Amino acid sequence: xxxxxxxxxxxxxxxLKACGPIEGRxxxxxxxxxxxxxxxxxxxxxxxxxxxxxxxxxxxxxPWVGDYGDRITLQEGVFSKMDEYADGLDGIxxxxxxxxxxxxxxxxxxxxxxxxxxxxxxxxxxxxxxxIVNTADEGMIANILYHYGEERASRRIAASIIxxxxxEPITTTLRLxxxxxxxxxxxxxxxxxxxxxxxxxxxxxxxxxxxxxxxxLMAAERALKPGGQLAVVTFHSVEDRMVKRFLTARSGNxxxxxxxxxxxxxxxxxxxxxxxxxxxxxxxxxxDNPRSRSAxxxxxxxTDASAGEVDAKSIGMPTAGKAKG
Numbered sequence: 557x558x559x560x561x562x563x564x565x566x567x568x569x570x571x572l573k574a575c576g577p578i579e580g581r582x583x584x585x586x587x588x589x590x591x592x593x594x595x596x597x598x599x600x601x602x603x604x605x606x607x608x609x610x611x612x613x614x615x616x617x618x619p620w621v622g623d624y625g626d627r628i629t630l631q632e633g634v635f636s637k638m639d640e641y642a643d644g645l646d647g648i649x650x651x652x653x654x655x656x657x658x659x660x661x662x663x664x665x666x667x668x669x670x671x672x673x674x675x676x677x678x679x680x681x682x683x684x685x686x687x688i689v690n691t692a693d694e695g696m697i698a699n700i701l702y703h704y705g706e707e708r709a710s711r712r713i714a715a716s717i718i719x720x721x722x723x724e725p726i727t728t729t730l731r732l733x734x735x736x737x738x739x740x741x742x743x744x745x746x747x748x749x750x751x752x753x754x755x756x757x758x759x760x761x762x763x764x765x766x767x768x769x770x771x772x773l774m775a776a777e778r779a780l781k782p783g784g785q786l787a788v789v790t791f792h793s794v795e796d797r798m799v800k801r802f803l804t805a806r807s808g809n810x811x812x813x814x815x816x817x818x819x820x821x822x823x824x825x826x827x828x829x830x831x832x833x834x835x836x837x838x839x840x841x842x843x844d845n846p847r848s849r850s851a852x853x854x855x856x857x858x859t860d861a862s863a864g865e866v867d868a869k870s871i872g873m874p875t876a877g878k879a880k881g
Contacts, residue, residue, distance in 0.1 A: 564845045565591030567789050567853045570835050571649060572599050574855045575785045580646030583607060583779065585635030585772065590617050592649050597624055605629045605642055609679040634679075636771035639779040646784050648776050652769065653791040653847070654759065668733035668751040674726060676755075676762045685758050689726050694718045699876035704766070705757025706794070713739045713754060729755075756792070761876065769795060770873050773802045774866060777826050780858035786827070787855045794874060796834060796852050801871040803829050803856050824861035831855070 568591065572578060578599040584592045587606035590613070596604050606628065608614065614630050621628055631641050635650060664675055674686040689697070694714045701710035716739050717726065726732050733751040740750040760766060776786050790796040808825040809832075834852035841848050868875075 564847075565595060566651060566653065566845065566848045566851045567835065567837060567841070568592060568595045569841070570837075570853050571595075571787045571789075571855075574830060574835065574853070575647060575787055578647070581605075581642070581644070582647040582649065583635075583638055583642055583645050584649050585638055585776075586649075586651045587613050587617070587630070588651065589613070590620070592651060593628065594620075596647075596649070597627055601627075601647075603627050603629070605631055607631045607633055607635050607638060607641060609634050611680060634768060634772075636768050636775050638772065639775045643779050644781045644784075645779050646781065647787070648780060648784070649787045649789075650772065650776075651789045652765070652795050653789070653851070668729055668736075668749060668755050671728055671730040674729055674732055676759045678763045683762065685732075685762050686725070686727050688758060688761060689717060689732060690721050696876065700761045701754050701757045703757075703874040703876045704760040704794075705753035705755075707753040707757060709739055766794070766798070766873050766875075767868075769798055770866075770868050770871065773799065773871075774863070777806065777858070778863040782858055782860035784858040785855060786858065787853060789851055789853050791850050791852075794872070796854075797872045799854050800834070802866060803827055803854060805866060805870060807856065824859070826859055826861045826863060827856040828859060829854070829856045 571592075572595065576599070578596055578601050580601065581603045582596050582601045583605045584596065585607045587593060587608035590606065593604045593606045604627065606613075606617070608630075609632070611632060614632065617630065621630065633641065638648070664672065674684065674689060676685040677683075688700070692700070694717075697717055698710040698714035701707040701713055707713065713736055716735050717732075720726060720731075720735050726735070733749075733755070736751040736754045743750050773788075780786060788799050790799055806826040807829045808823065809829070831854075834854050836853075837845070837848035837851055
């Protein structure tokens, strides 16, 4: 995909509406192809910092970033460290889906529809998907598939991966996809590809995406100024659950389990949630951009309470142990 190619940021109109008027200093923690950053700048943001761990994102942005002058700053890194890059922000936006530019490049190894090296590294360094698939033990692979991809056939797939890699290392996307397909019933028309959940799970493990989200939410709490807005777009249930539980806990909406229990101390809340129900794509966006079908947007506003810490288990962050390699 070229820098000038079509890219439709998911739920961008919903973000601009929920967070408008857009002004001040924003941080786009998942810069990707730059779609959110461009829309934020065009909508009135004084400055946007674009953060991405993938060096390719900034290479592709080179032809157009100059158009915005000093209103845009690019920062290579992870959004879990955003508070080290900026503070006192008026807004933060996170799009947790894998970038279309990564999916479109076979050599990045993200897609089970294109043959390429089994890589999946967003930052292009560290252990790859091939390292996990070929060195992790059967139990670890099954845990990754089940906890990160919610794949019910995780044990069956893990056992098949072990058998296949003993004959020859698994180094390409289509070979892994074929192994997974052989373990599952053929998908019916309209259903997702059989390898969808497993590829998602392995990608999440390679890039520590759940850990990154957990740490990123706390970093956003530290980086936003009072009145600053946090907008997070998720694409599957685990991520949405983590964001929802984090915002619920930080807004003090923990529910009243027992009305007869003694009153507990009311603690300061770090966020005010704009809407308890996630925002989904409208009919027009679903028509224009099928990728938005599973997307959910949650928006919250930072209060003036001091930032704190949250326990990973309390917001439902899955863990699969430490993979070898």
